[in-house]
Amino acid sequence: MSLVETLYRTRNLSDTELTTFLTTDRFDQELFRMATERRREFYGEDVYLRGLVELTNYCKNDCFYCGIRRSNTLLDRYRLSLDTILTCCKTGYELGYRTFVLQGGEDPFFHDDRVIEIVSEIRKQYPDCAITLSLGERFRESYQKFFDAGANRYLLRHETADAEHYAKLHPESMNLERRKECLWYLKEIGYQVGTGFMVGSPFQTTECLIADLRFLQQLQPAMIGIGPFIVHRDTPFHLYPSGSLSLTLRLIAMLRLMFPYALIPATTALGTIDPQGRELGLRAGANVVMPNLSPVEVRRKYELYDNKLHTDKEAAENKILLANSVAAAGYATVTDIGNVKPDNRQQKTTPSCSKTQ
Numbered sequence: 279m280s281l282v283e284t285l286y287r288t289r290n291l292s293d294t295e296l297t298t299f300l301t302t303d304r305f306d307q308e309l310f311r312m313a314t315e316r317r318r319e320f321y322g323e324d325v326y327l328r329g330l331v332e333l334t335n336y337c338k339n340d341c342f343y344c345g346i347r348r349s350n351t352l353l354d355r356y357r358l359s360l361d362t363i364l365t366c367c368k369t370g371y372e373l374g375y376r377t378f379v380l381q382g383g384e385d386p387f388f389h390d391d392r393v394i395e396i397v398s399e400i401r402k403q404y405p406d407c408a409i410t411l412s413l414g415e416r417f418r419e420s421y422q423k424f425f426d427a428g429a430n431r432y433l434l435r436h437e438t439a440d441a442e443h444y445a446k447l448h449p450e451s452m453n454l455e456r457r458k459e460c461l462w463y464l465k466e467i468g469y470q471v472g473t474g475f476m477v478g479s480p481f482q483t484t485e486c487l488i489a490d491l492r493f494l495q496q497l498q499p500a501m502i503g504i505g506p507f508i509v510h511r512d513t514p515f516h517l518y519p520s521g522s523l524s525l526t527l528r529l530i531a532m533l534r535l536m537f538p539y540a541l542i543p544a545t546t547a548l549g550t551i552d553p554q555g556r557e558l559g560l561r562a563g564a565n566v567v568m569p570n571l572s573p574v575e576v577r578r579k580y581e582l583y584d585n586k587l588h589t590d591k592e593a594a595e596n597k598i599l600l601a602n603s604v605a606a607a608g609y610a611t612v613t614d615i616g617n618v619k620p621d622n623r624q625q626k627t628t629p630s631c632s633k634t635q
């Protein structure tokens with residue numbers, strides 16, 4: 279049996295075998311073929327749409343890779359009002375989106391009561407939609423309150439599952455244990471949890487990527503978002519190279535075989551490093567796209583990295599362009615809440631939901 283077949287059947291490989299996979303392109307063709315087969319088995323041709331609303335580019339954190347980090351004084355900061363957020367959702371709903379993703383920097387202005395007000399209002403107006411939050415690390419009680427107000431999904435990338443690597447990407451005030459703790463809390467509360475990591479971030483080794491895959495095996499998240507690290511000129515990492523398209527695509531295909539049930543986006547970062555990145559991500563096994571619903575005038579200000587896509591296909595209004603690019607990859611966008619598919623085999627093997635794991 280080839281290594282790809284083993285991964286397809288067992289959804290697992292040894293560290294040595296994963297290293298082989300990650301360090302050569304010689305399995306790529308077979309890998310992409312099998313990943314496509316698995317993806318079609320679970321999700322057919324469907325590509326789910328998530329309308330992304332970027333609430334705020336203020337952030338109290340100072341992650342070394344991120345363009346909206348606190349220390350970037352060159353950035354023009356903004357916050358969206360409740361009315362503006364609701365207008366974004368209305369536009370999205372009319373375009374056929376049934377999931378709204380509210381993302382932002384860790385901005386104290388969006389304290390618990392404010393988030394609850396936003397979530398409750400969206401829940402009231404759009405009872406048939408999923409509400410996803412991506413607002414960083416919060417207390418368990420806050421996550422619980424947001425859930426009770428109607429949020430059902432939460433995205434929080436772990437960024438890297440190697441503690442030493444984590445410390446090289448973040449200031450001392452942040453640590454991997456806290457990040458993981460948040461993810462376990464979210465899972466315990468009942469959110470559909472999304473996590474993920476950047477590919478090719480400075481100091482990342484193959485061992486770091488294996489640690490990422492092992493952590494995902496423990497957490498069994500509903501959604502896995504990965505994208506290349508992309509340099510931002512006004513961050514401490516401005517001299518480092520961006521991550522590679524080919525390694526990101528290979529990892530997407532590996533994730534599809536290891537977590538066949540997962541919702542995996544073809545991310546904006548992928549579309550930014552290569553004009554065909556989104557389509558290639560879908561061909562590699564991704565099944566979600568997250569077009570931008572934020573007001574046009576703030577899009578360029580949510581600049582996590584240089585040249586972040588904020589026009590053409592990225593703009594939610596360009597529905598036809600987006601549908602065409604998804605069709606070019608051999609798939610079709612659907613108006614559907616797009617829940618994670620049940621996976622009988624996963625239910626038998628998933629570790630119980632405990633943060634001690």
Ligand code: SAM
Pocket residue numbers: 343344345346381382383384412413414415433434435437475476505506507508509510547582583
């Ligand atoms: N504050 C929330 C959080 O920490 O999850 C959400 C916003 S945060 C800016 C969203 C994601 O952007 C991060 O999880 C990170 O992986 C990604 N990101 C930030 N800077 C990046 C860069 N230079 N290249 C690629 N992705 C980046």
